[in-house]
Amino acid sequence: MAEMHGPPLSPTMIPDDLTIAQFMLDRPHPYRSTSRPVEAPWLVDDATGRKIGFEEIRARVFGLANTLSFDYGIRENDVVCLMSQNHVDYPLVIWALHRLGAIVTLTNPAFTSSELLYQLELTKVKAVVSDISSLSAVEEAATHYGIPQSRIILMDGNSSGRPKYATIDTLVQGGLANTACFEERRLAPGEGKTKIAIFCFSSGTTGKPKAVAIPHYAPIANVVQSALFWKSNGGSDSRFKPGDVSLGVLPFFHVYGLILGLFWFLFCGVTVVVVPKFNFIDMLKSISTYKVTHLMLVPPHAVLLCKSPETRQYDLFSVRLCLFGAAPLSAELTNQFVKLFPGAEVGQGYGMTETATLVLLYPLSQRVGTIGSAGHLLPGVSAKIVKADGSLAKVGEPGEFLIKTPAMALGYYQNEIATSETFINGYVHSGDEVAVDENGDFFVIDRLKELIKVRGFQVAPAELEGHLLDHTAVADACVVGVPDDYSGEVPFAFVSVDPDTAKLLKNDATGRESERLKEDIRKFVADTKVYYKRLEGGIEFIETVPKTPSGKLLRRVLRDQAKAIRARKLAEGGAESSAKAKL
Structure with missing residues (x-):
């Protein structure tokens, strides 16, 4: 299958001589919504109701x-x-x-x-x-x-x-x-494509997070692409109407919340109710209070909305559209969500920090996006699906998703090696295994990279493994992701210990010493890492961490073992899913 292309997009529609501020605040644009009511604010403070x-x-x-x-x-x-x-x-x-x-x-x-x-x-x-x-x-x-x-x-x-x-x-x-x-x-003509506007951090497969250098042109391009795809400037089939209100509950430090939930929605004439920090009950109250029409969410939100009895205690009938991103939404969860909001349009999108942001989105022709699909290519996006042998995949065949878009980041700041490994010949190598059907729907099958997706946030196993090796009792470690109802995935660590500690654990008939050490290791991570990098999946002591002859971790083998261990503990009641803990 040859290179695939989204709908056409004229380059003249994307100004390359404006800063993001000038694009958002100063200049008209053919795709910008002009139907915002005069009295409608751009922003509303959720806590106080202050309108700006x-x-x-x-x-x-x-x-x-x-x-x-x-x-x-x-x-x-x-x-x-x-x-x-x-x-x-x-x-x-x-x-x-x-x-x-x-x-x-x-x-x-x-x-x-x-x-x-x-x-x-x-x-x-x-x-x-x-x-x-x-x-x-x-x-x-x-x-x-x-x-x-x-x-x-x-x-x-x-x-x-x-x-x-x-x-x-x-x-x-x-x-x-x-x-x-x-x-x-x-900016001079063309300078918007090279002048850095934002550093957003994205975890790579090795080492610490990388600073993605996003030029002014990239978010502007993505807003224009997304607005054209959903006809933001009006029409009977547009997904934006006068007086629309969205809930800004996604974090603005993440490109999904910033570029789509804020910049795109404001461009499309939607009032954004700004929520400082996610709280489920407060979110339900805000939807009811402000008559929210548009929700931009991640799968953990869907879990809570579908499973919590509190959901049915609030008036949520104003909701007309729900877009999910940051991680795949399962078919089962999609069906539950559609039943919960029978009158709403529901679908998914797909994007990366490196593509600032969306490259796939469910189309206007679908009231409910194709179950399991991450959407269709946006205008101006080109893509390839490349198999392991380097050949292009056919319809239905899996392979790595390669993306070319006007919204491309410049690369990783001060990291030429990482940039050369991801940004290759004009394409972003996503590290995601996908397949496409004859209708142009893309399906995310697996991640080829080793990243763990926790509540939509990227966690690099290598970062946690390096940190674990600083613990005095740890000789080697391998971190993998295991499924979790609420978070999608959570980190699980396989740890081998030094000889003295190994003898201590071997003679520990009660298991108390083992539990004490596990708790100490958990704390060692929790004390220095953000909450979503903590070892919520569990810790398992093993004699040696399996590796290939070349020294690479056999992560896929350990991932299967971790899933089995996690499932057994949940079945025995020895662990509680984070979804239950959140309800």
């Missing part, structure tokens, strides 16, 4: 950019870290930095100080914007890296007993009180 309209957003972006330039000296290509839960000022921080020609690096607010420090060092951060929940980690990492307290800015409020920090609101007000002291960055 277009003109207020533009003014706040100017005020913040003005102060960041004058008081903080933020200039061309300076990098500022944004480590915050979702907030109505989150996009404003990004757009203000883009007005100055600066770059934003997005960080998970749940990261530990050591995980944050790695990102600060790699991208050479000049200042940090943090929320209260992340402040302790920010202070510790900033101290180690050498960022002074004066260059830490809070999204909102101050903690008692801590130094008084400037807040986004104070910077905005200060900037609005002064005349413009900066000249907005204007």
Whole structure:
């Protein structure tokens, strides 16, 4: 089967001389929705109900950019870290930095100080914007890296007993009180394709997370591609109507939540209700309160909605559309969800940080996307499915998914080797095994790469294995993913211990010493890694970690063993699925 192509897309529809801020706030576009009611806000704060309209957003972006330039000296290509839960000022921080020609690096607010420090060092951060929940980690990492307290800015409020920090609101007000002291960055024709706008971190198969360098052109292109595919500028079959409301519950530090859940929906005239942090019951209340029409979710949300008795206690009849991404949605779960929301359109999409973001999406012709399908190719996307022998797969045959899209990232910042392994001859090698049917539906079969997908987040086994080897009792380790009802997958560790510890465990008739060591290893990971990297799947002690003659871990063999162990423990009641724990 030859190279496949999505619907045509004229390159002239994607401006290559605009920053993301200019595209979102300043310029008209043929695909932009013009049917947003005058009174409809762009953003709503879920907790307070505060509404923020277009003109207020533009003014706040100017005020913040003005102060960041004058008081903080933020200039061309300076990098500022944004480590915050979702907030109505989150996009404003990004757009203000883009007005100055600066770059934003997005960080998970749940990261530990050591995980944050790695990102600060790699991208050479000049200042940090943090929320209260992340402040302790920010202070510790900033101290180690050498960022002074004066260059830490809070999204909102101050903690008692801590130094008084400037807040986004104070910077905005200060900037609005002064005349413009900066000249907005204007891009030359074509420069949008090369000028970095955002660093988003993505786990690779080896080592620590990699900084994906996303130019301004890429998110703009993906918004245009997605808007064209779903006819955002109107029509009887458009999936966007005047007065639509979405729930911004996906984290904005992730490209799925940022580029699709925020930029795309705002471009399409949808009001985004900004939810700081996911809580299931609160999500149900928000859907009912704000009459949410569009939900952009991940499979764990579907598990909760389908299994929890609380779901039926709330008025969710306003929901008209549900899009799932970040991980495959099983056929069984899709059918349950369709029964729960019989009047809603339901389907999946597929994307990567490296393709910023969507490359597949269920089409307008399907009210419910083909069961199990990740969708059809978006406009302007080309793809190949390549078998292990290098030949192109036929219809129905599995192979690796290779993608070419206008929304391509530039590569991995300061990592030429990793870039050369993934970005090859104009294609992103996804590491996902897929097949396509005669109707153009793509089905994700398996991951060829070793990444574990936990609640949509990527976890590199090699990162956890390297960390485990720092434990004094661990001689070798292999981490694999095991199925989980709520999280999709969770990490499971096979561990071989040093000789002295092995003797101790061998003589441990009660098993107490083994359990004590497992708990110590769990804590060793939990103390320094974000929550979704913790060993929730379990730990199994083995004599030796099996490897090939060349030294590669026999990960597939151990993955099968881990699944059997996990299933046995769940059946015996010795472990509880995280889905049950969340209900």
